[in-house]
Amino acid sequence: MNVDEHLHWEEEIKQELTYLEGISQKRRLVTTKYAERPWLIINGCKMLNLASNNYLGLSGDQRLVYAAAAAAHTYGAGATASRLIVGNHPLYSEVESVLINWKKDESALVVNSGYTANIGVISALMRRDDVVFSDKLNHASIVDGVILSRAKHQRYRHNDLNHLEALLKKASPHKRKLIVTDTVFSMDGDMADLEGLVLLKERYNAILMVDEAHASGIYGESGQGYTHHVKLQDKIDIKMGTFSKALGSFGAYITGEKWLIDYLTNRMRALIYSTALPPAVLGAAKAAVEIVQEDEACRTVLKKNAAYFRKLLTDFGFHICGSQSQIVPVLIGRNEDTIRFAQRLQEEGIAAIPIRPPTVPENEARIRFTVTAEHSKEDLDWAVKTTAHVGKEMGVIA
Structure with missing residues (x-):
């Protein structure tokens, strides 16, 4: 491969990264501590962990x-x-x-x-x-x-x-x-x-x-x-x-x-x-x-927590995509709005992940909440109240 060919493919890849940045689809790795717990630390900030798949708390x-x-x-x-x-x-x-x-x-x-x-x-x-x-x-x-x-x-x-x-x-x-x-x-x-x-x-x-x-x-x-x-x-x-x-x-x-x-x-x-x-x-x-x-009791707590969280979000007017489980998405729509919503949640102390295309269809970007058996009722109440505050601020709910 000559120098011109190398520069050509390198430039193409860099342009693709720039394109992903422009449509709010560029991903980055973020160092996270204590992800096995209900509260974790991202970039030195303590946040309620609503992004983990550790549904029964067994990882810790x-x-x-x-x-x-x-x-x-x-x-x-x-x-x-x-x-x-x-x-x-x-x-x-x-x-x-x-x-x-x-x-x-x-x-x-x-x-x-x-x-x-x-x-x-x-x-x-x-x-x-x-x-x-x-x-x-x-x-x-x-x-x-x-x-x-x-x-x-x-x-x-x-x-x-x-x-x-x-x-x-x-x-x-x-x-x-x-x-x-x-x-x-x-x-x-x-x-x-x-x-x-x-x-x-x-x-x-x-x-x-x-x-x-x-x-x-x-x-x-x-x-x-x-x-x-x-x-x-x-x-x-x-x-x-x-x-x-x-x-x-x-x-x-x-x-x-x-x-x-x-x-x-x-x-x-x-x-x-x-x-x-x-x-x-x-x-x-x-x-x-x-x-x-x-551990049937742990499964029961998880299902109870998930049902409670879904009802609270629905009562506030969020679109939760027909969720019936511990995975509770909140539909936002545009990539840039979804990223901003996730940023605002993190600023308020909630770790929840923005999910964008190609993982989901175009214009169906969302915040993906995951509830665990280790979340307390107080955790969930505060999370929904905070999410509703951000939702109203950004015009996602009335």
Whole structure:
């Protein structure tokens, strides 16, 4: 590459950064302390933490901390290799056994992250010219998995099963078909219609995969997820979830029939070519699954807090995008207004994150609040009062 060519691509990249700055879509990393707590510190300022996915407060739970430390002390700091070489240390089988008993499934596979799980499963199962039907509000990792698979990507309107069925009718009966959805949507906080999706899956001979990242640990009799909450776990072919949100640790899991897990072990490139998780991570994950099964009270507090917070915001006139969960967005609209709203909240002492395109559609930028079981009623009252003050100041509510 000559000097002129180097300057050309460098200038193009700098211009793209300038463009992102101009449309208020340039992101920056911000150092945060105590994010595992209800109150955190950003840039030296103490703020109410309404941005964390630590829904049950387990990230700071000393039982997880001790389990992680014990695992590191016993097995070392790193896995040293991928699972298929020598990285499959004993804790993997222990965590997968706990998962099988918890989820009441035939088999389980632990992988490095929710992103790894989604791109890995979809790209392993689907082939060129197969068809993936994906809710328009699904996580980016699902979209990227479809791209990697080279399958045809059919995106149906959010929770619109009539649109999904119209797309399924057009698909060749000879092609492999996968329907994939979040169960709790990460940006709107609403739920998928799993009963309707199961009916369509059976009617059109499709595979059904669900992403339980924001439902694991919260819904179901023992926190198994939303599929168990609606008692459809035996009708869904592939269940994915994460340890990194309500379960307070890191990593992800896939559960299903034994043949499926065997196939993924042999064909899932994201598993085969990734170094295994450190022992400390698996020690904490195992402890989290064991704890959450017994802690119904914590799940009850979370749901009560979330319902209370949603009602207060709605009563003030905020648009919360149909949220039914602990994820409570407040729709603002334009990127620059949303960033300013988030800045004003931080100035008032609330950490809440502005979500902008491409994560959400154009002109649907929002503040994404997340409620946890560790928030007090006083925390939530103050947060809503402060948010309403900013909302009136900026003309978002009357």
